[in-house]
Amino acid sequence: MHYSKARITPALVAALLLLSAPIGAQTNLERVVNGAYTPTHDFDLIHQRIEVGSFDWDSTAFDGVVGTTVVSLREGLAAVTLDMDRRLEVRTVRGARNAALEFERPGDSLVVRLPRPAALGDTVRFRVSYRGRIEQGRGLYFFKEEPGRPHRPQQVYSDGGTDGNPRWIPTYAPPHDKTTWELVATVPARFTVVSNGRLVSDRRLPGGLRRTHWSQDRPASTFLISLVVAPLIKVSDRWRDVPVDYYVYPEDSALARPLFGVTPDMMETFTRLTGVPYPWKKYAQTTVADFIGGMENVSATTLVDWLPDRRAYLDRPWYQYVLVPHELSHQWFGDLVTAENWANYWLHEGFAQFMPGQYWAAKLGPAAEDDYYFEEYQQFLAKDARRRMPLATYNSNNVYPRGALVLRMLKQQLGERPFWAAINRFLTRHGGRTATSEDLRQAVLDATGQSLGWFWSQWIYQAGYPEFAVTAAWDSAAGAAVLTVRQTQQDTLRADSTGLRFTVPQVFRAPVAIRVRTTGGDLVQRVVIDAREQTVRIGGVREAPTMIVFDDENAVLKTLEFEQPTPWLTTLLARHPDLWNRSWAIGQLARRTGDSLA
Template sequence: MTKTVRVFLLLLVVSSACSSFKKTTVTAPPAPDTTAVADLGIIEDSVEEVAVPPRPAEPVYPYRAEEPRTFDLIHTRLEVSFDWAKQYLHGEAELTLSPWFYPQSTLALDARGFDLHSVQLITDTSERPLTYDYDGEKITIQLERSYARTDTFQVMIVYTAKPNELPEGGSAAITSDKGLYFINPLGTDPDKPQQIWTQGETQGSRCWFPTIDQPNERCTQEMYITVDDRFKTLSNGSLIYSQSNADGTRTDYWSQELPHAPYLFMMAVGEFAVVEDEWRDLDVNYYVEPKYAAHAKAVFGDTPAMMEFFSQKLGVDYPWAKYAQVVVREYVSGAMENTSASVFMDDLQLTTRETLDTDWDFIVAHELFHQWFGDLVTCESWSNLALNEGFANYSEYLWAEHEHGRDAADYSGLSEKMQYLSEAQTKQVPIIRYHYADREDMFDSHSYAKAGRVIHMLRKYVGDEAFFESLRTYLTRYQFQSVEINNLRLVFEEVTGQDLNWFFNQWFLQPGHPQLRVQHTFSGDSLRVKVWQEQDTTQSPVFRLPLALEVWMGDQPLELPIEIEKSYQEFTFRLPSAPNLVLFDAEQQLLGTVEHQKTTDELIFQYLHSDKFEPRYEALDQLQSGTNRPQIADMMERALHDPFWALREQALNYFSNVDEASFAAIRPTIRQLALDDTVSSVRATALETLASFENPADQSLFREALQDRSYMVIAAALTAYVESGASDVVQVVQPFQKEDNEHIVNFLADYYAQEAQPENFTWFQKQLATRPAQMRYLLAQYLGQYLMNVPDTTLQQEGIDLLASLARADANEYVRLSSYQALGLLVETSDAVAPLRRQIKEEEASERLKRLYEFMP
């Protein structure tokens, strides 16, 4: 599962080249001589622990145990058809079960909001009705006798599922929990296709078929899906056959022969184009709307290469009968890793040209890696969710490293670290936690981003060979089983021969992260490094941190191992001369914060000599405001040619803040980047940098950039041209007004909001009716600004009514939130807005949104 929050982040991953520098690793003191480091040694001192003000404790929540196993669900056979008008599913479920260990005479099944028509025991010779109780959540069935664990029996349940009649639920990550979704069910919206799709995680499967809806359960599966003949279907496993029916419908029979958890059951129905691909001898297909068929491989085409890479890297081949990826409308999350058939939000429907600006490989890799971590081996409880999501997040790093180089991977890693640290400002809990308010709370940056970074540290600690051998053993030993964190630890201990309790305890089972303050000084022949752990140790551990310092003597780096395990430590090294740079955490793998003051000269040296992304990024970032030093400008100019695109962008940001005289010398280089850089986001940033100086001489370049293949660049050029004050802006913008690319739409929304012409209101109406959730989220904000500026009061009221309808009824929580915020801009424009917002807040069914609304003016 990819968190919904990622819908609103566009992460661009492109090719990069890594600088390489020879590095000498010092593992023992070398013999003294006159040319090398002399008499290298470490002296370690400890002093009193530093007092840190405590932070408020996290609330105490109940213990969440793994669900007890009373029955083993062996097989599920489903026959389903649909009432589109009522948005009902008509189903027949045949379940094969056996008691887990103790004899059982009562069977409880999860089933939310069904109409039950019959419950029967199926034998070879008869179908006998069974007595049952149903409370709308569980069917409690009285079996006709007590069954022993050596017995197997079958029950059949005929039912109607009514997901739209269920109460509102969900989380920030998965914004709805009704399991089964009908999109444009009557076909009345010409801008949307008719679709049906499912979302099982965490407990949505029980909303469309009866089951034991827990992650520690698993079964094989058959599904017969009856639909109008115009629709395609997709489910887990293989399509065995399709049968035409006399009434114009068709029944597709899908079979999943290997067991998996019920939350991974899936179904999708729609008028999809199926774009065929393959990996080895397996079908790899992409289900998209027909107009995107020619472009599907531009988005998903790396999938076979990923399957090969992950299979080789893990030592375990992709385990399922096929792999399909389907894009659906109005999805309630970013994506979902259903076994052999992942579902994606409609943001992934792009043209080939649009993929120049937006690379979705990270989300494709994430859901694919789940086919091993989550589907083949499944967390036994949501407390252990990170065993699914942490590894899936880490796959994004692995793929970026393999395909684009370490700079790209470390850029991804820094994004993950910052995502976790942002959440940690208000929430610090263990990654693996058995106490929580609601299972949906587990879908946070701890389970995803922090877990992925911790897995990276584990890899760096044990080394690549042991890391991947441990993963191979883990996947092989626990395939088709459910696991907890200790299963992973024990495998790593078995492979490495080391006790790793300390690592797993402090990183997975305790909250927080190290917050380090580092100082270094050189005197005589000694380098002294002081390290303080300044996190609140009443609630977080004093971390054990096996790290290394990278000490640069001229152009030669020395790697000096250290181990931090106290609140305060000092490390002393004898060196022949003062180092040019001391870089803490040589591998740049630590999850935490490090405050390490460096001089300007040290930061410049750091950028010019480090072969890793984060130190170069840190140097550029910290020197952004250092405009008074020629050496800084020289470094930034060199960074404009950095092999990694994100650092070229960082340097461009520096030059947008220098004075006009300083900018004049660098202008030709930036103009060249705007036209020729291989990465569209760099070209766009170069245009923005040029625009910040409002030089009329650049207008012709902005016009030239409108011919770029990248929509991102065109949008930047349009913005720059508008801001340049050119007299023909209206004529230049006009040809782009019918473009439907998100970058152009975003530009137009901003442009129209500022111009506030009444005739542009219909444009906002159309965009808000047809765009994916991410764009509606932004468009609602722009509409609010537009309505603030437009002079027509009648039009203002129409716009207020439109925002109110979105705030009340949009299927996506974030769009409702954005629309409610946009109405807040209009409180002083219309007396009716304040009571309208109060009414919307009272009517809102989502408790999350209600809580957020309490903090909004």
Template sequence: MKRSLLALCILLATVALAQPPATDVLHYKFQLKLSDNSDSIDGQATIRVKWLQASDSLALDLTGFDAKTGKGMKARLMAGQPYILVQQGNKIIIRSKNDITAGEEREINILYSGVPADGLIISKNTYGDRTFFADNWPNRAHNWIPCVDQPNDKASVEFLVTAPDHYRVVSNGRLLTDTLVSKGWRFTHWYEKVALPTKVMVIGVARFAVEEAGKAGKVPVSSWVFPQNKESGFANYKKAVDVLSFFADYIGPYAYEKLANVQSKTIFGGMENASAIFYYEESAIGVHSEEELIAHEIVHQWFGNMATEENFAHLWLSEGFATYLTHFYLGKQYGPDSLAKGMAKDRDRVVAFARRSKQPVIDSLSPYMELLNENSYQKGSWVLHMLRQQTGDDVFQRIIRQYYKEYGGKNARTEDFVRVAEEVSKLSLKNFFQQWLYRAGVPVLSVKWNYDEAAKKILLTVKQQQEQLYTFPMEFAVMDDERRLSLRKFDISQRTQSYSIDVTAKGKVTLVADPDVKLLFAREK
């Protein structure tokens, strides 16, 4: 996901670490009817559930009707089912008339209707055309569909949408049906067989022009843009074919049956919905490069969608991965200077954020939307960058691939990634991750040196100014008129450490700290 200013202004409930679940939703089937006459939607949800513990009830999330705003959903059971439904605020409690045993699976049918308070954004695009776009992250899906709105309860999903026939519908998965069913109406059925978290289950309904942009291996890649942006939008999104191919080769096989890149109305710059990425409206207006944004959202198809954080306290496993692997991709395409410039820019952002925030990357206290910050994105990215420096490129790739192999289709916590990294690299990395992820801030360093020309030595002193000490390697380049003469690496772990560096050059020399942008640190002001 790429942030927008609007997204950062929205505050939701404080992060709540998920309790062990009593149920596991296996599949959602949502039948929806949309209209141009009203913002109210009519829905039927068929939900297949497995009970992990003996119980007589099921709790679902669904925003209730608010008489003051006229928004929210009213729900009831379809007739003939052995349950009682009670709607309480933003919860639906469904009680069985008979006991349910552990391991039992059941299917429940719920009818609901109302104007979505959020989640399904019904508005007009820049051309005044009406649009419907789901925008679920982080836990906003329950504003328009009954569900367990947490990232750790994944399920397969299908959307069956009846809408006016001038619209086209895009969604997760494979298109099964797209047909005119009666005068003025179109019926569209999408089915995603891979289990998804609700944050990336979506529909997009608008007047679309559609192009098959190509194939990444056997995976079809398409572009869905507003007709007014047909030429520029198709040109801007076409790069997704190459990007998808790159990451499928680097990380592992792409899990979904297609990739649609969709111009949309979203509060985010981009939203990584599984196999149907939604981009901000202007991304398809005018011919320009959206390669960085496209790469970021495509990385999420692996990290965030398939290998999903257990809860949002571990959001860096999604956003940090997408941020760093995007830099890595751009470095491979445009040279190492591109990677170095991107990391240097991000380091400045992390340092500025650290000066005003006392929260670590692993953050169970901040509201969800406030987690869309430099900790989750840029600092998480920097942790991976420094890990790659320690392990080397080949081992780093093996770590990434093994982590995805183990947790694709599942949920993970940071300690799961740490375990994989240690097993693959054969290194002890607990202190590395502890100091960078579980501690707020960054090292603040005083780096002072002077050159004794007579002795041909540089005398270097590095002092850690922050309260808690860090342990890290740091490189220094001896330079002569912009030419690198030598490179030295020192292991820093004490409050103050001093070194002597021999110099063979004649004349003026300088010393450059971290010349290749490998360390996250702030300079003493």
């Protein structure tokens, strides 16, 4: 998903937090690691067959029949509870031999009473018939043609988000239970239906209708169930033996391949980097009206319909530069390996925001990589200033840029090959399953031997970042550059209504390189900053420095105050290869309005 927030109700959060007591005494790390955000579950969702039709664009309604198969996970299971929006009007619930079953509708749930308690391991099947009445944008979007408004054909499509699909189908919403499903849609014949998995059949019916049947036969989480019904044409492509299709309005047919034609190369690059081939039987990208950006439905991404025109490619269109690779990377991160709960949501969005930078680095080199992550850095600072939260927590506000930047730091900490070995271990170990932030740390440990508990503690489970204030002097007698490094960040966060207070480390552990340049050449010394105030001495500096760079490789997410002579800054700007360091120097020079050299 791109730039849409996890939508989890306060009532659900309150219920989940009751599972772990005493909550008020728990840290964020304890809540996340102890599974406080993963609901208990007394059945395993095995398969759903979703049949929809009789769409009414005037009343934003439709008819649905959903057949559900579950396996009991406990003895004496008397009822199965699914998530189902209260606006969906249940007509009947039927079980074996079409027998009517009793049901209840408490809130946004459907409780199906079984004719007899199911034993542990028993299979239970039932079918729910209902009339779906939709509040626009809650689960489904209905759009009618509007006279005089071009590029807005009639259509209906789903948006699973994190809680959207139970607003149009009865299902189990949390991400930790994966299932298979089929989707059968009966629609006017002029429409195309796109959904997950493989196309089983698409046939014309009497009365100007068509029935399209899709099957997702590899288990995935139900938030990834997708439906798009619109007047679309298909532009076909391939990656290896995998069909890659671009569904657009007929008038956009000439724009599809220039935009989406990079997709097979992105699939190849992500396969090479992760060591895990694209994991699904097809990949479709379908454009729709007034969408949030993109949604990574398994094997069938939904995207906004404003395709760039030829002029847009004179610059760097966000759609191709960020959105297409972001949503594609979710097919590995979010779809293949899914967060156990939404407190670990950054494992989806952090990776999906990180991977485009890796693609452009592979294609265009390190300058393009620096440029990509520098933009993420600017977005991160803006979000952090509005609200400071950890990566791994319920409804974290900064999972996109902070997640991308933390993964970039992890890659710099480990090195290129060890990092990708750890990612491969994570994907292969948890592929088709769910995972937590600790599972990623364990994959790093197993692949590289590095536990990195300190890294997870400060960057995953706590908030903020180091705010460094540095001063430097040259000790001519000792032939040394002497830096005093202070961490000035403050922990001023307050507890929320549940008693949870996020913390900002008073001391971040920061491995950095410090570069000292003189007319005789450069010296680089690696140090670990791990105190609130710390003195660093760099020997062998026999003449006055002409430049000193703190965090030479920009390996730490930070802000930096470092007063320097103007000539040092101009040398840094002219000579240093790192974009962040050059941009920082520009910012320092811009303050010196009365300095002619600046």
